[in-house]
Amino acid sequence: MTPETKMETKATCPYCGVGCGVLIEHDGARITGVRGDPEHPANFGRLCTKGSTLHLTARPETRLQFPELRDTKGEARRRVGWDEAIDVAARRFADVINEHGPDAVAFYISGQLLTEDYYVFNKLMKGLIGSNNVDTNSRLCMSSAVAAYKQTLGADAPPCSYEDFALTDCLLIAGANPAYAHPIAFRRIEDAKAARPDMKIIVVDPRRTDTAAMADLHLAILPGTDIWLYNAMLNVLLWEGQVDQAFVRAHTEGFDALRDHVREITPAVAAEICGVKADDIRTAARWWGEAPAAMSLWCQGLNQSVHGTHNGAALIALSLATGKIGKPGSGPFSMTGQPNAMGGREVGGMANLLSGHRDLANPEHRAEVARLWGVDSVPEKPGLTAIELFDAMHEGRIKALWVACTNPAQSLPEQERVREALARCDFVVMQDAYRSTETAPFADLLLPASTWGEKEGTVTNSERRISHVHRALPPLGEARADWRIVCDFALALGPRIGRNDAARLFPYASPEEIFAEHAATTRGRDLDIAGLSYALLDAHGPQQWPFPEGATVADATARTRLYADGRFPTADGRARFVVPTGRLTAERADARFPLRMTTGRLRDQWHGMSRTGKVARLYNHVDEARIELNADDMATRGIRSGELVRVKSRRGEVVLRAAASDEIRSGQAFVAMHWGANTLNSAGANALTLREFDPYSKQPELKHATVQVEKAELP
Numbered sequence: 028m029t030p031e032t033k034m035e036t037k038a039t040c041p042y043c044g045v046g047c048g049v050l051i052e053h054d055g056a057r058i059t060g061v062r063g064d065p066e067h068p069a070n071f072g073r074l075c076t077k078g079s080t081l082h083l084t085a086r087p088e089t090r091l092q093f094p095e096l097r098d099t100k101g102e103a104r105r106r107v108g109w110d111e112a113i114d115v116a117a118r119r120f121a122d123v124i125n126e127h128g129p130d131a132v133a134f135y136i137s138g139q140l141l142t143e144d145y146y147v148f149n150k151l152m153k154g155l156i157g158s159n160n161v162d163t164n165s166r167l168c169m170s171s172a173v174a175a176y177k178q179t180l181g182a183d184a185p186p187c188s189y190e191d192f193a194l195t196d197c198l199l200i201a202g203a204n205p206a207y208a209h210p211i212a213f214r215r216i217e218d219a220k221a222a223r224p225d226m227k228i229i230v231v232d233p234r235r236t237d238t239a240a241m242a243d244l245h246l247a248i249l250p251g252t253d254i255w256l257y258n259a260m261l262n263v264l265l266w267e268g269q270v271d272q273a274f275v276r277a278h279t280e281g282f283d284a285l286r287d288h289v290r291e292i293t294p295a296v297a298a299e300i301c302g303v304k305a306d307d308i309r310t311a312a313r314w315w316g317e318a319p320a321a322m323s324l325w326c327q328g329l330n331q332s333v334h335g336t337h338n339g340a341a342l343i344a345l346s347l348a349t350g351k352i353g354k355p356g357s358g359p360f361s362m363t364g365q366p367n368a369m370g371g372r373e374v375g376g377m378a379n380l381l382s383g384h385r386d387l388a389n390p391e392h393r394a395e396v397a398r399l400w401g402v403d404s405v406p407e408k409p410g411l412t413a414i415e416l417f418d419a420m421h422e423g424r425i426k427a428l429w430v431a432c433t434n435p436a437q438s439l440p441e442q443e444r445v446r447e448a449l450a451r452c453d454f455v456v457m458q459d460a461y462r463s464t465e466t467a468p469f470a471d472l473l474l475p476a477s478t479w480g481e482k483e484g485t486v487t488n489s490e491r492r493i494s495h496v497h498r499a500l501p502p503l504g505e506a507r508a509d510w511r512i513v514c515d516f517a518l519a520l521g522p523r524i525g526r527n528d529a530a531r532l533f534p535y536a537s538p539e540e541i542f543a544e545h546a547a548t549t550r551g552r553d554l555d556i557a558g559l560s561y562a563l564l565d566a567h568g569p570q571q572w573p574f575p576e577g578a579t580v581a582d583a584t585a586r587t588r589l590y591a592d593g594r595f596p597t598a599d600g601r602a603r604f605v606v607p608t609g610r611l612t613a614e615r616a617d618a619r620f621p622l623r624m625t626t627g628r629l630r631d632q633w634h635g636m637s638r639t640g641k642v643a644r645l646y647n648h649v650d651e652a653r654i655e656l657n658a659d660d661m662a663t664r665g666i667r668s669g670e671l672v673r674v675k676s677r678r679g680e681v682v683l684r685a686a687a688s689d690e691i692r693s694g695q696a697f698v699a700m701h702w703g704a705n706t707l708n709s710a711g712a713n714a715l716t717l718r719e720f721d722p723y724s725k726q727p728e729l730k731h732a733t734v735q736v737e738k739a740e741l742p
């Protein structure tokens with residue numbers, strides 16, 4: 028490649044919710060490198076270890092390059108053409124729909140998809156097929172944060188931005204390890220602390236993570252006790268006169284009930300429940316109360332809980348009670364795990380949502396979406412959420428499943444049950460860029476999708492910022508863009524289920540046309556982006572929502588500081604305090620399963636490792652699946668670091684290498700979520716986790732399961 032043939036294409040990193048801008052270096056035929064986009068406001072040119080090795084993941088031999096089909100379970104799949112693949116998919120889905128009804132089919136999709144892909148999947152299921160059975164792996168990621176925002180602030184609109192890290196005086200990081208999971212956001216936090224050493228950083232996490240290690244105060248609470256900690260902080264704020272009574276009176280509802288609830292939750296009471304010092308709880312509350320600007324940052328540690336919604340609501344209550352919201356450096360900020368979980372929420376790509384942050388349960392919202400799409404109605408019956416969907420499949424009620432860009436046979440809890448469900452499903456389609464996922468063996472039809480570097484569309488990152496992602500190269504082999512596959516399927520399916528309007532509903536020739544329709548559906552909503560277009564994003568770079576028609580880039584700062592006027596998108600304009608309910612954890616440790624296992628991410632791996640697992644240098648940090656244990660627990664069991672151990676829960680078992688860790692206290696254990704089929708016995712952490720979920724968000728408690736550990740006697 029000569030310097031003249033070197034080209035750069037603007038895209039975003041397809042890993043985490045920070046949404047860093049990347050410049051893909053290529054020669055028109057091959058991706059040769061990647062560098063951070065210095066103009067992107069999420070990262071200003073920086074990339075972490077995962078982002079900076081993206082070009083090394085572009086390996087053709089790992090890709091699914093043409094459709095493969097089998098007629099009978101257990102047979103080897105054979106290569107087929109796209110026409111046959113789409114025809115068979117449409118026939119098999121139509122047969123199920125016509126015989127068993129539309130609720131016998133389901134889509135299980137992904138926060139890795141671009142917004143345009145998400146939009147057409149959603150429209151196909153809810154507007155053409157006539158079911159709401161479309162859910163996503165984002166259910167495992169941020170659905171509790173969505174529910175918490177809606178219950179308290181009235182809309183799923185995280186009000187903060189990354190620039191707030193540099194403006195806050197107190198940052199409370201709760202159930203998150205951005206040093207590993209959101210590294211470039213963490214760099215910005217480190218920069219803020221370096222520039223203003225008086226800024227207080229509080230980290231709440233059962234483990235002493237790299238994030239906790241840099242905190243001014245680390246509250247190593249026992250798993251599942253989050254609500255009691257935040258309620259006790261509110262107790263202190265009340266007792267010490269740090270509640271902003273004027274803000275509470277003018278802009279909120281329900282404070283008296285929460286005040287009565289937390290009256291008895293003193294620091295001493297919470298200290299007992301949470302396993303931390305009462306004085307440390309007082310210190311955290313004082314730092315929050317005395318700081319001119321205070322913000323919280325949370326992620327899966329709060330969300331993946333049987334009371335994930337109320338974890339978030341209890342944290343948000345601290346912002347509302349002190350009036351520290353809608354101001355620079357203040358507010359509750361949930362990070363999304365995935366690169367486009369936020370975009371999926373915007374198009375309503377979940378079983379309980381509709382386009383433009385509308386609610387399926389709201390008849391007016393259903394009527395609005397039906398009118399916008401030009402269909403008679405959107406079905407009223409709630410769709411099946413992730414765990415419910417696989418339960419229904421296990422029971423034989425879902426007979427055809429379409430999986431796109433995700434790997435449920437690795438990532439859902441109670442893996443044995445999930446794999447049984449997949450094996451029982453009459454017809455499974457897997458649309459993916461990679462062929463060697465744990466889900467692939469269950470697929471009757473594999474459809475090759477284009478991937479990072481080959482796709483155009485938009486993504487929205489954790490700070491509500493929409494980026495236009497460009498395509499550097501054509502799709503590999505016969506792979507096609509995800510939105511194109513969905514539209515081709517819709518056109519083939521429609522006439523077979525008596526819907527001759529499929530061509531009118533799916534007329535798109537480009538992702539830009541889909542984006543324009545999506546933007547129009549948001550008009551007048553809290554996330555109004557009717558003023559955005561690909562052309563504007565190209566001319567002015569990524570933009571935060573809202574961006575209504577007539578808005579300008581110049582007025583962004585004032586427009587995107589949500590709730591600055593103290594008005595919230597509820598019926599009366601007031602935010603709500605929520606009195607929390609719920610048990611500590613679904614499972615309690617006992618004599619048989621005495622260790623409390625949490626799960627989480629490693630710095631250099633991503634999800635089920637379909638990309639990062641292909642890059643040798645990303646194993647330098649941690650090179651195999653392992654269980655981290657406190658040295659005391661290892662000594663009690665006669666286990667030494669490096670030995671193989673058998674880890675059992677009530678649902679399954681897995682063999683892992685033991686590693687002593689001083690990051691966790693006795694009685695706890697940690698297993699990274701990434702490994703699956705590549706562990707010693709082809710099972711990862713989710714062989715052990717359980718499917719119990721939050722009643723509002725339906726997000727499962729992936730952060731806690733009780734286990735026993737013993738030396739492995741291998742055959």
Ligand code: SF4
Binds near residue numbers: 045070077079208
């Ligand atoms: Fe990619 Fe996240 Fe790293 Fe940014 S911080 S480069 S988005 S993995």
